[in-house]
Every structure is written in structure tokens, then in C-alpha cells.
Amino acid sequence: MLGTGSAFAKSFDNNNALLTVGERRLMIDCGITAPKTLFQLGYTFGDIDALLLTHIHADHIGGVEEFAFQMKFVYGRKPILYIADTLIEPLWEHSLKGGLQQNPGDTLADYFDVKPLSEGVTHELLPGLRAELLLTRHIPNKASYSLLLNDTFFYSGDMVFDLELLESLVNERGINVIFHDCQLHPPGVVHACLPQLLTLPAHIQRLTYLMHYGDDQPDFVGRTGLMKFVEPHTTYELDELTAK
Numbered sequence: 001m002l003g004t005g006s007a008f009a010k011s012f013d014n015n016n017a018l019l020t021v022g023e024r025r026l027m028i029d030c031g032i033t034a035p036k037t038l039f040q041l042g043y044t045f046g047d048i049d050a051l052l053l054t055h056i057h058a059d060h061i062g063g064v065e066e067f068a069f070q071m072k073f074v075y076g077r078k079p080i081l082y083i084a085d086t087l088i089e090p091l092w093e094h095s096l097k098g099g100l101q102q103n104p105g106d107t108l109a110d111y112f113d114v115k116p117l118s119e120g121v122t123h124e125l126l127p128g129l130r131a132e133l134l135l136t137r138h139i140p141n142k143a144s145y146s147l148l149l150n151d152t153f154f155y156s157g158d159m160v161f162d163l164e165l166l167e168s169l170v171n172e173r174g175i176n177v178i179f180h181d182c183q184l185h186p187p188g189v190v191h192a193c194l195p196q197l198l199t200l201p202a203h204i205q206r207l208t209y210l211m212h213y214g215d216d217q218p219d220f221v222g223r224t225g226l227m228k229f230v231e232p233h234t235t236y237e238l239d240e241l242t243a244k
């Protein structure tokens with residue numbers, strides 16, 4: 001995990017991840033803090049093969065302009081950009097064009113090898129890494145996607161509490177690890193909040209790890225029921241997590 005903080009956290013970096021599969025690396029979201037975090041952890045943008053974006057908020061896309069410019073002008077190649085088909089136009093028109101457009105007619109494709117993802121369809125992102133996007137509720141009229149990885153691991157994009165979805169993922173789809181965004185204080189208007197997540201049945205809590213939390217997270221250690229916190233700047237072995 002590059003970071004595990006909420007959008008406003010200052011002691012935790014943005015909730016972004018770097019997945020390594022064999023020799024290849026996929027970054028999940030690239031927020032404001034991602035360029036500096038990568039540097040602090042000893043990576044460069046040149047180490048990244050592909051970027052996947054969950055939705056358009058600065059803690060998830062605020063570092064994309066630098067990523068795009070560095071890949072073009074420092075590393076001289078187009079990384080893969082995996083993104084929901086519905087987000088391509090708003091990402092360029094509403095967020096990136098102001099900084100990245102150099103010539104009229106420039107598009108995302110001038111910086112990235114854009115691979116549109118359709119919701120509900122499994123795509124192979126890297127050899128050995130399959131992903132399905134799930135449209136999950138975050139902010140009304142704003143698309144945000146969560147990820148099902150290799151049919152075993154659920155990684156929430158920002159989303160509200162959705163008991164029905166979590167039950168169906170675990171009870172019907174065989175998900176055995178959940179990384180879920182967690183707002184520590186209620187009410188959970190645009191994120192699941194801790195009191196809501198504490199109502200999850202025990203067998204789901206045991207599979208659940210909390211991320212995207214605020215600066216007072218240390219006050220909540222030991223107060224998360226059967227759920228654990230995802231730690232920042234920490235590597236998790238998916239095979240080990242999902243094998244439990």
C-alpha cells in the first residue's frame with residue numbers, strides 16, 4: 001500500500017496501491033501524494049507498467065498529470081491506463097486536459113495506452129492478474145468503481161456501506177479478503193463508516209481490512225471488532241492473505 005489515508009489525512013498518504021505481479025507493476029489510483037510516496041519508497045514512475053483508476057477525486061487521480069508528463073518526457077513511453085469506459089471522457093475533459101493538453105485535439109491517448117474496462121466483465125490486467133470492475137455507490141451521479149481481483153480479493157474504490165454487496169461477494173462469489181475504505185467517524189454519507197462496518201457479520205469482519213482512514217486512526221486500534229487496519233507503506237502478499 002502506497003498510502004492508506006482519507007482524502008484529508010495528513011499523516012497518511014492517499015489511499016493508493018502498487019501491485020507487483022512477477023516483473024510487472026500496476027498502480028491502483030495515483031493521488032496527490034503518490035509521486036512523493038513512490039519516491040520515498042524507492043520507486044520511479046519508470047517502474048510502473050500500468051495504472052488503474054477507480055474514480056475522479058484528487059486523492060485518486062491528483063498525481064496523474066505528473067505521471068503522464070514524466071512517462072512522456074522522462075521515460076519516453078506510454079503506460080497502460082485501465083479505466084472504466086464511462087470515466088475516460090470526464091477524466092480528460094474535467095480533470096487532465098487543462099494541464100496535459102499541448103496541441104488542440106490532444107487526448108488521453110497521447111499519454112497513455114488507454115484500455116477501457118467494462119463494468120462486470122473480467123479483464124486480464126497483467127499476466128496472472130484478473131480484475132472485474134463493480135460500480136459501487138459513492139457520491140450520487142458520480143461513477144466510482146471497486147475491484148474484484150483474481151476472484152478472491154475485493155478492493156473498494158470509495159464507497160458507502162453496502163451490506164448486501166459484501167454478503168453476496170463473500171457468500172456467493174467466494175471473496176475471502178476485503179480491503180474496504182473506512183471513515184472512522186459517522187455519519188457514513190459518502191464512505192462506509194466504522195460503526196456501519198462493525199455491524200458486519202463476524203465471518204465477514206474476519207476477512208475485512210480497513211483503509212482510507214483519517215489522522216486519528218491510532219485512537220481506533222483495538223476498536224475495530226474482528227477487522228484489522230491496512231498499514232501504509234506495507235507490502236501484502238495476496239496469495240497469503242487470500243489463502244487464510
Ligand SMILES: Nc1ccn([C@@H]2O[C@@H]3COP(=O)(O)O[C@H]3[C@H]2O)c(=O)n1
Nearest residue numbers: 006007008057058059139158189190
Ligand atoms: N458529497 C461529498 C463530497 C465529498 N466529500 C468529502 O470530500 C472527499 C473527496 O475525496 P473522498 O476520498 O471521496 O472523500 C470525500 C469526502 O471526505 C464529502 O464529504 N461529501
Ligand SMILES: [Zn+2]
Nearest residue numbers: 007057059158
Ligand atoms: Zn478517496
Ligand SMILES: [Zn+2]
Nearest residue numbers: 055057138158
Ligand atoms: Zn472519492
